[in-house]
Amino acid sequence: MAFDDHGRSCGISPKNPCYDYLREVLKPFNDNFNKEGDMGNQLYFQRLASFKEREKPEGVLLIADEPQLIRLSVAWTNILTEAAEQLTGLDDDSECGVWNWLWENTIFSKEDLISKSGAFRSSFDGHMRTLIGNRILYPDGSINSFVQRYLRERVARLFDGKSRGRKVSK
Numbered sequence: 001m002a003f004d005d006h007g008r009s010c011g012i013s014p015k016n017p018c019y020d021y022l023r024e025v026l027k028p029f030n031d032n033f034n035k036e037g038d039m040g041n042q043l044y045f046q047r048l049a050s051f052k053e054r055e056k057p058e059g060v061l062l063i064a065d066e067p068q069l070i071r072l073s074v075a076w077t078n079i080l081t082e083a084a085e086q087l088t089g090l091d092d093d094s095e096c097g098v099w100n101w102l103w104e105n106t107i108f109s110k111e112d113l114i115s116k117s118g119a120f121r122s123s124f125d126g127h128m129r130t131l132i133g134n135r136i137l138y139p140d141g142s143i144n145s146f147v148q149r150y151l152r153e154r155v156a157r158l159f160d161g162k163s164r165g166r167k168v169s170k
Contacts, residue, residue: 040087044105047090047098048140057146059136064150068119068127073136073143074151075117081108081141103132106139 063069084105090098114124131137136144 041083043090044083044087044102045140048102048138051099051102051135052138052142052145055135055144055146059134059144059147060150062130062134063136063147068117068123069131069136070151071117072113072119072124072127072131073147075113075119076131076137076143077141078116079108079112079141081106081139083107083139099135102139108141 063073084107087105088101090101092098092101110124113119114121119127128137136147138144142148
């Protein structure tokens with residue numbers, strides 16, 4: 001698996017013809033974040049990559065009309081997340097068990113996320129359970145690619161609408 005300069009998985013499968021090239025180009029970053037000799041970290045990122053390869057578009061439906069979920073999703077990509085140095089044991093190899101294990105071994109600042117998202121403290125935990133449980137947020141600080149495209153298209157429509165509403169002066 002190839003990782004970007006923040007240690008986030010690029011979602012490139014070893015079957016991809018560009019895999020070897022990207023692995024070599026990103027090697028300095030991989031060495032710093034995903035230590036070569038650390039089998040626990042390798043397992044963490046391999047398991048995370050398998051979820052990213054199987055992501056589903058339905059998550060878009062959950063956030064489409066929920067401003068708080070949108071805010072948390074956007075802010076999630078702007079906070080520091082990292083895998084724990086000492087990973088807990090993976091006792092349950094089921095899909096649900098692995099997903100829970102990934103999150104148990106993910107470190108992030110709840111306060112930073114609340115601050116950057118403007119989320120309500122009273123509903124934060126419930127919203128996070130929704131986003132995590134439906135695999136909209138990934139433990140590496142990225143989000144479901146379908147949700148990411150939806151959010152980008154939504155932003156583009158905002159800019160497009162504003163530019164159409166302006167009078168062009170000569």
